[in-house]
Amino acid sequence: MANTYYLAIDIGASSGRHILGWLEHGKIRLEELYRFENKLVxxxxxxxxxxxxxxAEVVAGIKECQHRERIPASIGIDTWGVDFVLLDKEGKILGDTVAYRDSRTQGMDEEVRRVISDEELYSRNGIQKQLFNSIYQLLAIKKETPELLDEAESFLMIPEYLNYRLTGIKKNEYTNATTGQLVNAQTRDWDYELLEKLGIPTNIFGELNMPKTVVGKLSLEIEAEVGFQTEVVLPATHDTGSAVMAVPSITDDSIYLSSGTWSLMGIERLIPDCTEKSRAYNFTNEGGYHYRYRFLKNIMGMWMMQSLRREFRHKYTFEELYQLAYIGRYFTSVVNVNDESFLAPDNMIEAIKDYCRKHNQEVPETEGEILYCVYMSLARCYAQTVAEIEEVTGKKYDCIHVVGGGCQDKFLNALLATETGKEVFAGPVEATAIGNLLAQMLRDECFADLREARQVVAKSFAMEKVEGKLVF
Incomplete structure (x- = not known):
C-alpha cells in the first residue's frame, strides 16, 4: 500500500525547510526535501x-515533491509570530513587510497605555508584553503611515499570506493571532472592543480558524507551476504552537522548552491565567491546538549564539563552540538575555560587553568568556522561569522536555539540568515540523486525538536523558 505523504513548510527567522512526513509501521518518518535562507533586509x-x-522559496520547495514523485495529500505552513501584512482590495501588500526586530514600535506601549492600562490589557488577552507584538506594530503604522490602515482590506499574518498566495483564499488562524495581543483570552476571538478603542479598523480581521482547517486547493496558476494539485491545511501556524504539539511527554509534571532562535518555556493548560501575578512575571497565554493554552515565557534564546557565531572571526563548529565555552567556565558575569539591547544590535559582542560595563560587571574579553557568559545567562533565566512557573501554579515539576533545534546543544542542556536540578530530556529536533505534520494527520484522522499523536511521536523519535555534567 502506497504511503500517504504530508508536507510541512517550517519557516524560521534565519531559515526555512520543507519536510515530508508519513506514517510507516506505526511510526512517523521524515524526509527533508528543501532548505533555504531567510534573513532581514x-x-x-x-x-x-x-x-x-x-x-518563491516556498514554491521551489513544493516543486521538489514532484521531482521526487512524492505528492503530498496536504501542505501546511508555520512561521514565527506577531508579523503580518496589510492587503488592499486587490490583494496587494500595502507598504513594506516590516519585521518584529525593527525599532518602529519604540514608544508605542505609551500610546496603548493612554487608551488602556497594562493591567487591564493583560486581563483581556493574557499575552506577555513584548514591544514587537502586533498591537504595537499596528499603532506604529497608525502613527507613521495611517493611510495604509485606511486602504487596508485584510490583515494576514505571514503564514496566512503565503497560504493566500498559494490558494487565493484568505484565512486567519487562531494560534498565531493570539501572539499579537489582539485576541480576547475568554472569547477566543479578535478583541473588537479593544481594536475600536485603539482606532484600528476591525473590518480587516477575518474569522479565526483552528488548526486542521482546510484553506483550499492550490490555485490553477500554482498547480501548473508545481506540477500537481493538493490541499493547503492550517497547522498551528505559529511555530511554537506546532512545536508544543510535538512534545512527546507533556504531563502535569513536566515543563517544555522549545529551543531555537527564541526559547519558549512553559506548561500546557486548559484555561488561561490572566491574573496580575502572571502579568507581573511576564507570562503569556498563547492559544494552542484545540483551545489549549501555552502558558509560557518568551526568552531571547539561541539568537544570541547565532549572532556570536556570525561575528566570530573563525567559523567554529558547534563542538568547538562548546569547547570554547567550557574553557571560559571560570567567568562569572551574567546578563539579562531579554534586555532590549540584545534584540537587534549591530554587534552582539559589543552589546554584551556594554551591558556588563553598564551593570558594573567584569567585561568578557575572550571568545570563551563571551560564550560562557551567554550560556550561563540563558541557563539562569531558564531556572528563574521554572521557579516562577512553580510559584504561580503552586506545584513542583519533575522534568523539562527540550525540543527543537536547540535541543542539540549539549552544553546548554547540561547547564539547564545543573541550574534547575530537574530531569532534562532532549528531542525531537524537528519538533515544529512534526507538530505541523500532526495537525495535517489529525485532520485526516490518522490519530484519535492529540494524546495518541504524541504517543506516536514518542515511539518515532529518539529522546536523550541529559546528564548535568560539563565534560569535554
Whole structure:
C-alpha cells in the first residue's frame, strides 16, 4: 500500500525547510526535501522580510515533491509570530513587510497605555508584553503611515499570506493571532472592543480558524507551476504552537522548552491565567491546538549564539563552540538575555560587553568568556522561569522536555539540568515540523486525538536523558 505523504513548510527567522512526513509501521518518518535562507533586509529605513523571496522559496520547495514523485495529500505552513501584512482590495501588500526586530514600535506601549492600562490589557488577552507584538506594530503604522490602515482590506499574518498566495483564499488562524495581543483570552476571538478603542479598523480581521482547517486547493496558476494539485491545511501556524504539539511527554509534571532562535518555556493548560501575578512575571497565554493554552515565557534564546557565531572571526563548529565555552567556565558575569539591547544590535559582542560595563560587571574579553557568559545567562533565566512557573501554579515539576533545534546543544542542556536540578530530556529536533505534520494527520484522522499523536511521536523519535555534567 502506497504511503500517504504530508508536507510541512517550517519557516524560521534565519531559515526555512520543507519536510515530508508519513506514517510507516506505526511510526512517523521524515524526509527533508528543501532548505533555504531567510534573513532581514533594510528597506526605507526599516528592517523588513523579503516576502517575495520567501514565497518563491516556498514554491521551489513544493516543486521538489514532484521531482521526487512524492505528492503530498496536504501542505501546511508555520512561521514565527506577531508579523503580518496589510492587503488592499486587490490583494496587494500595502507598504513594506516590516519585521518584529525593527525599532518602529519604540514608544508605542505609551500610546496603548493612554487608551488602556497594562493591567487591564493583560486581563483581556493574557499575552506577555513584548514591544514587537502586533498591537504595537499596528499603532506604529497608525502613527507613521495611517493611510495604509485606511486602504487596508485584510490583515494576514505571514503564514496566512503565503497560504493566500498559494490558494487565493484568505484565512486567519487562531494560534498565531493570539501572539499579537489582539485576541480576547475568554472569547477566543479578535478583541473588537479593544481594536475600536485603539482606532484600528476591525473590518480587516477575518474569522479565526483552528488548526486542521482546510484553506483550499492550490490555485490553477500554482498547480501548473508545481506540477500537481493538493490541499493547503492550517497547522498551528505559529511555530511554537506546532512545536508544543510535538512534545512527546507533556504531563502535569513536566515543563517544555522549545529551543531555537527564541526559547519558549512553559506548561500546557486548559484555561488561561490572566491574573496580575502572571502579568507581573511576564507570562503569556498563547492559544494552542484545540483551545489549549501555552502558558509560557518568551526568552531571547539561541539568537544570541547565532549572532556570536556570525561575528566570530573563525567559523567554529558547534563542538568547538562548546569547547570554547567550557574553557571560559571560570567567568562569572551574567546578563539579562531579554534586555532590549540584545534584540537587534549591530554587534552582539559589543552589546554584551556594554551591558556588563553598564551593570558594573567584569567585561568578557575572550571568545570563551563571551560564550560562557551567554550560556550561563540563558541557563539562569531558564531556572528563574521554572521557579516562577512553580510559584504561580503552586506545584513542583519533575522534568523539562527540550525540543527543537536547540535541543542539540549539549552544553546548554547540561547547564539547564545543573541550574534547575530537574530531569532534562532532549528531542525531537524537528519538533515544529512534526507538530505541523500532526495537525495535517489529525485532520485526516490518522490519530484519535492529540494524546495518541504524541504517543506516536514518542515511539518515532529518539529522546536523550541529559546528564548535568560539563565534560569535554
Amino acid at each position: 533594510k528597506r526605507n529605513g526599516h528592517l523588513c522580510w523579503d516576502i517575495e523571496h520567501l514565497f
